[in-house]
Amino acid sequence: MDKLAARTLQLNQTQTKRTMKQSYALALMALAPFARLQAQSSCATALTITPGVVYTVDTVDGTDVPLPVCSSGGTGANAGMWYQYTPSSYQTVFVSSDLTQNGNTDTRVQIYTGECGNLTCAGGDDDSGAGLLTLAVFNAYPGVTYLIGWDNRYSSLGFDFTVTTQPWNPTYISFTNQTVSTSSCSGCGQAAVDMNNDGYDDVVTVTATNVRISYQQPDGTFNTIDFPTTSADYTPSWSMAAGDIDANGYLDLLYGGGSGVTFMMATEDGTGFTEISGPQYVFSQRSNFVDINNDGHLDAFVCHDVQPNVYYLNDGTAHSPTTKAAWAIRRMAATTAASGSITTTTI
Ligand SMILES: [Ca+2]
Ligand SMILES: [Ca+2]
Ligand SMILES: [Ca+2]
Ligand SMILES: [Ca+2]
Numbered sequence: 001m002d003k004l005a006a007r008t009l010q011l012n013q014t015q016t017k018r019t020m021k022q023s024y025a026l027a028l029m030a031l032a033p034f035a036r037l038q039a040q041s042s043c044a045t046a047l048t049i050t051p052g053v054v055y056t057v058d059t060v061d062g063t064d065v066p067l068p069v070c071s072s073g074g075t076g077a078n079a080g081m082w083y084q085y086t087p088s089s090y091q092t093v094f095v096s097s098d099l100t101q102n103g104n105t106d107t108r109v110q111i112y113t114g115e116c117g118n119l120t121c122a123g124g125d126d127d128s129g130a131g132l133l134t135l136a137v138f139n140a141y142p143g144v145t146y147l148i149g150w151d152n153r154y155s156s157l158g159f160d161f162t163v164t165t166q167p168w169n170p171t172y173i174s175f176t177n178q179t180v181s182t183s184s185c186s187g188c189g190q191a192a193v194d195m196n197n198d199g200y201d202d203v204v205t206v207t208a209t210n211v212r213i214s215y216q217q218p219d220g221t222f223n224t225i226d227f228p229t230t231s232a233d234y235t236p237s238w239s240m241a242a243g244d245i246d247a248n249g250y251l252d253l254l255y256g257g258g259s260g261v262t263f264m265m266a267t268e269d270g271t272g273f274t275e276i277s278g279p280q281y282v283f284s285q286r287s288n289f290v291d292i293n294n295d296g297h298l299d300a301f302v303c304h305d306v307q308p309n310v311y312y313l314n315d316g317t318a319h320s321p322t323t324k325a326a327w328a329i330r331r332m333a334a335t336t337a338a339s340g341s342i343t344t345t346t347i
Pocket of ligand 4: 290291292293294295296297298299313314
């Protein structure tokens, strides 16, 4: 082989290698979208979803059957394909096989929160799309991972689907029953209010000697804690109100009883309550907290059934742990003028 022939051969080999590399790269590029679109066969290997992408399920043949069943149609599937999605904000999420290329394939989907093997239904659908196609809608919380399991209850045929999102849409809000352990007694008060200022309403029930707070968690479950108290002079047999009287970030409670009013002040770290019970006779009907005199300090108002109504003015000393009991109580007599307007005088 002469030098020219050798160089020609080397050049040809280089070109061939380049061509092979290019072909391999093209093959990878061609394969990449398909690899991305392959469904996963078990909950543990669920593929992370990107909203707006069209995903292709070749065949519903994964070995992990989505259970429990959250849609209509009951059990009977023996295969599933798994995906997952974790929103970063409050979103209404649409999981849809309602696409024209799917014809009338009979798809079905289950949607969960929780851990694989211990899943809780968050949504699901069988036939809300056209024909037998699926359109599941659920409201999602930020940071919560939702597992999406397509099953073969009616068909193992392949299909395409999408996940799309929008900010929480009230149209799709639904309600589910959940049991919360509450105190039970005659005269117990109950309230739904955000006691620890974390943005989630909590459930509060009280007895004379206990405040039970079920703190709502970001996933909608509740963490219940009991705070024993001194025996309240007055229990909320007629009303209960909550407000942060001393502006320490933890709500304080007002118990409106049949013959007086008790305040339960949350401690500085929110781990207990200190009782303040007034000596005044008040036949409470309803109560609330509001800054009556607009001085920036939250005041309390209690409707009195048989005497002038009562308000507790917070002069700011309530902000001091040593002077919280030094509130002023005043009674307000209301009279109705002939025109219907109400004038008030302080007694
Ligand atoms: Ca269906
Ligand atoms: Ca809360
Ligand atoms: Ca407080
Ligand atoms: Ca005030």
